[in-house]
Amino acid sequence: MTKQIYDVIGIGIGPYNMGLAALLEKTELNGAFFEKSPSFAWHPGMLIEKMDLQVPFLADLATFADPKSPYTFMNYLYEQDRMFPFFFHNQTKVPRQEYNDYLQWAAKKLVGLHFGHTIVDVIDKYEAEVPHYEVVALETETGKHHHYLAKHVVMGTGNEPLIIDGMDGLPEGDVLHTSRYLYEKENLLKSKHVTVVGSGQSAIEVFLDLLEEQRRNDMKLSLLTRTGGLFQLDQAKFAQEVFTPAYVDYFHSLSYQQRLENLESLGALRKGIDPDTLTRLYTDLYHKTAGGEKDYVLINPMTEVKSIHPSEKGGYELQCNQWQEKIDYRYHTDKVILATGYKPHIPDWFMDRFKQKIKWEDEKHYRVTRDYQLEFLDQRDHHFFTLTNLTHSHGAGATNLGLAVHRNVHIINTIAGKTIYKNQQNSTFQTFSMKRFKDD
Structure with missing residues (x-):
């Protein structure tokens, strides 16, 4: 067992923990990050050509905290000789494939990232001289277990596909879930009838x-x-202010039921759904x-x-309900793509080790x-931070x-x-909380 105690260990290497690693490099804090995958890949099954991120390029690993960081998207463009093409492209949103390439570029440069390592346990040494x-x-490669010590832990285990009950045993x-779309695309295009189930961005991208x-x-x-129609994302400027630190402050101050x-x-x-994606779909259909x-x-x-069941005549029968007319019907198809979203991935070791030690809003949250610390029943200075399952506590901007x-600044x-890093203040033109105006 190594005797070194890291300031922080990150569990999972996605954009969130990778951004934390990038910001740590300019500090005196040391950290290590572990990921079960053998190398970095950002949603590889959904890197569809000509599809863009839904946020501007400034939402990279570091810019909002440190625009001078070597890990900004601008520096990536500079090192890849793409500054002028990006300038003439004249778009604030970047292709998903390029964003993935940017993250892979950063992963190769960052120190302290360990791929091919699955975290199988985290033991709370709260009684040690230094908790x-x-x-x-x-x-993965050797089958060996390695033990690391850290003052603090950051759980960034991400999400896992959410599917309809009873469908996990089907081929x-x-x-398949949209997360596997590109792996099965060639096979899908050979089919006579493909049905996409879902109404969000992923559903429309796959259908398109x-x-x-x-x-x-x-x-x-x-x-x-299931929704009443294909409704577009609200991109109004004031509406977008819910994705600011000021709104997160307000949201977190509310009661659980209010949240x-x-x-x-x-x-x-x-x-x-992104308006450009809907326009493109309508134009193609026309x-x-x-x-x-x-x-x-x-x-x-x-x-x-x-529900979905194999059909006697081949393919699958979907048991459907038009909920407004209250009509049940069956629908036959050859292939089914589930754009049913994701749910937080909470490791088994977390529930075994920490379920009884922390406070809960309800049985799931x-x-x-x-x-971003978990609230423990006891007071402690060795913190367990989470980047996973935060929508109920930090709002729509949690993802x-x-x-x-x-x-990561927090x-x-x-x-x-x-x-160490400035916490952005006065980030909105709207004032959400009226507590300072409250009559005594």
Whole structure:
């Protein structure tokens, strides 16, 4: 066992923990980060060509905290000789494939990143002379367990695909989540009928990509959505201010019930579809249906898929419900793509070791402080931070790439016990809380 005690160990290497590693390099704090995958890849199954991020390029690993960092997207463009093409491209959003390449570029430059290491346990050494955590990593290549010590831990274990109950036993080449789309795309294009289930950005991107790749007249595409229609993302300037530190301050100050109600009211900001993507889809449909041919495309809103079962005649039967008309019906298809979103990935060791030690909002949501610490039943100075499962505590911006840097600023300043990076103030034109105006 190594005797070195790191200031912080990060569990999982995605954009969030990678951004933390980037900001740590300019501090006196030392850290190590571990990821089970053999190398970095950002949603490889959904890196569809000509699809852009939904946030501007400033939402990189470091810019909001340190514009002079060597890990900014601007520096990536400079080192890749793409400054002038980006300048003439004249867009603030970047292609997803380029964003993935940027993150891979950063991963090669950052120190302290350990791929091919699965964290299998985290032991709370709260009774030690210097309280710390013992982090156990399983190295994939050798099968050996390695033990690391850290004053603080940051859990960034991300999300995992959310599927409809009872469908996990079906062949993944036939019934698959969007996270595997590109791996199965060639096979899907050979099918006579592909149905996409979902109404968010991923659903429309997959449906649009299949539509643009469609070459046969006998191939049918269907889109079944539970929502009332294909509604676009609210990109109004004032609406976007919910993705600011000031709004996170306000949201976190609300009661748990108020926070849940708040999230329900922000559907157009959380689940809407990029307007450019919808325009592109409508334009493609218009051109493809010139001459009156419409039979190969079906879009059914207000339709909930209750279950999926293999059909006696081949393919699959979807048990559907048009919830507004209250009509149940069956729908036959050859392949099914589930754009049913994701759920937080909470490791088994976390529940085994920490469930009884921390405070909970309800049975699924743990309590988290404003600076992203889990709230323990006992007082402690060795903190357990989480970047996972934060929507209930920090709002719609919990998965926003721009706010990820702001989150890391909070974590680093808390660990250091002083202000290392500036915490952005006065970030909105709106004032959300009226507490300072309250009559005594």
